[in-house]
Amino acid sequence: MVLAVEWVESPQPRIRLLDQTVLPAQETHLDITTVDGLVAAIQSLAVRGAPALGAAGALGVVVAMNQASRDGWDESRLQAEVDRIRLARPTAVNLAWGVDQVRGAMTQGADQVLILARGVVTDDEAANRELSRLGADWILERTGLERVRVVTHCNTGALATSAWGTAYGIIHELHDRDRLGLVYADETRPLLQGSRLTSWELTQDGIEHVVQVDGAAPSTILRGLVDVAIIGADRIVANGDTANKVGSVSLALACARAGIPFVVAAPSSTVDLATATGDDIDIEQRDPEEVVNFGGRRTAPEGAVGFNPAFDVTPHDLISAVVTERGVVEPANTPHPTLLARIAG
Ligand SMILES: CSC[C@H]1O[C@H](OP(=O)(O)O)[C@H](O)[C@@H]1O
Numbered sequence: 001m002v003l004a005v006e007w008v009e010s011p012q013p014r015i016r017l018l019d020q021t022v023l024p025a026q027e028t029h030l031d032i033t034t035v036d037g038l039v040a041a042i043q044s045l046a047v048r049g050a051p052a053l054g055a056a057g058a059l060g061v062v063v064a065m066n067q068a069s070r071d072g073w074d075e076s077r078l079q080a081e082v083d084r085i086r087l088a089r090p091t092a093v094n095l096a097w098g099v100d101q102v103r104g105a106m107t108q109g110a111d112q113v114l115i116l117a118r119g120v121v122t123d124d125e126a127a128n129r130e131l132s133r134l135g136a137d138w139i140l141e142r143t144g145l146e147r148v149r150v151v152t153h154c155n156t157g158a159l160a161t162s163a164w165g166t167a168y169g170i171i172h173e174l175h176d177r178d179r180l181g182l183v184y185a186d187e188t189r190p191l192l193q194g195s196r197l198t199s200w201e202l203t204q205d206g207i208e209h210v211v212q213v214d215g216a217a218p219s220t221i222l223r224g225l226v227d228v229a230i231i232g233a234d235r236i237v238a239n240g241d242t243a244n245k246v247g248s249v250s251l252a253l254a255c256a257r258a259g260i261p262f263v264v265a266a267p268s269s270t271v272d273l274a275t276a277t278g279d280d281i282d283i284e285q286r287d288p289e290e291v292v293n294f295g296g297r298r299t300a301p302e303g304a305v306g307f308n309p310a311f312d313v314t315p316h317d318l319i320s321a322v323v324t325e326r327g328v329v330e331p332a333n334t335p336h337p338t339l340l341a342r343i344a345g
Pocket of ligand 1: 045048049050051153154155156157160161165166167193231232233234244245246310
């Protein structure tokens with residue numbers, strides 16, 4: 001089983017990350033014993049994906065406490081360093097959520113925080129397996145199909161979570177039930193989470209798929225080549241608006257036009273009832289150079305400036321279903337101010 005994030009005790013207590021910046025060409029690990037190292041890994045997407053960020057955030061508090069002991073930080077410095085982890089990327093609510101799940105136990109010592117952090121990891125895996133079952137049930141019931149052809153965006157598998165996956169978890173569940181047709185995986189520029197990571201996972205799992213350029217996804221949908229779109233989420237807010245990897249909203253618009261379901265899959269830790277609408281979500285603006293370079297080579301002419309929002313927001317009325325381990329709601333059909341409260345964490 002692929003583990004994106006794990007805690008290792010010996011020879012030195014640390015977070016061990018599968019470095020996602022070099023997959024699939026290399027399978028190498030990063031050993032994280034400092035806050036600087038974790039923040040750099042988060043911001044470089046060596047560790048990425050909303051639930052995986054939640055796990056990294058929770059375990060990161062232990063890293064900060066251990067470093068505080070080594071380096072003689074006072075409480076104020078320790079809390080400031082924990083805040084650096086919490087704020088390392090703004091859009092996925094899970095990073096802050098993961099930190100906040102364990103922060104209150106810091107006064108009880110690092111061992112107690114580690115117990116809670118490990119619980120965050122195991123709870124996430126259980127949540128992802130349950131939501132995968134619920135999502136497959138909903139899709140099969142809604143479509144009535146023997147086999148479901150799927151389009152998905154970015155990466156939502158074990159690499160983005162604590163072990164199983166969210167949207168990818170539903171795909172895996174459909175595969176295990178022998179109810180899955182062809183999977184269209186969007187390459188997901190500019191960092192290629194789809195072609196590098198999702199295709200790697202689908203290949204390892206023996207799931208038939210094709211990798212398509214992001215710009216092909218709407219026509220794939222409108223031409224009737226798929227029966228459902230299934231994506232993950234970085235933040236699902238109170239009215240059902242959902243932030244996810246940039247390019248997601250184009251799939252939602254095409255699904256609405258084509259009359260097929262657009263499904264968002266995420267653990268309840270991704271639901272943020274404290275944020276009212278998608279307009280209030282902080283969308284991460286990444287380095288413009290990621291857009292005008294590729295593979296270490298400049299692709300746009302000198303002087304061209306990239307525009308690089310890492311996420312977009314799908315309005316709730318374009319979302320057929322939000323699937324969490326606590327249940328399924330249908331924002332497009334039943335917009336309701338407390339709709340998401342039924343499936344929030
Ligand atoms: C399991 S949800 C993962 C979610 O996170 C990804 O973003 P990033 O690769 O920048 O961390 C993408 O939005 C996925 O849907």
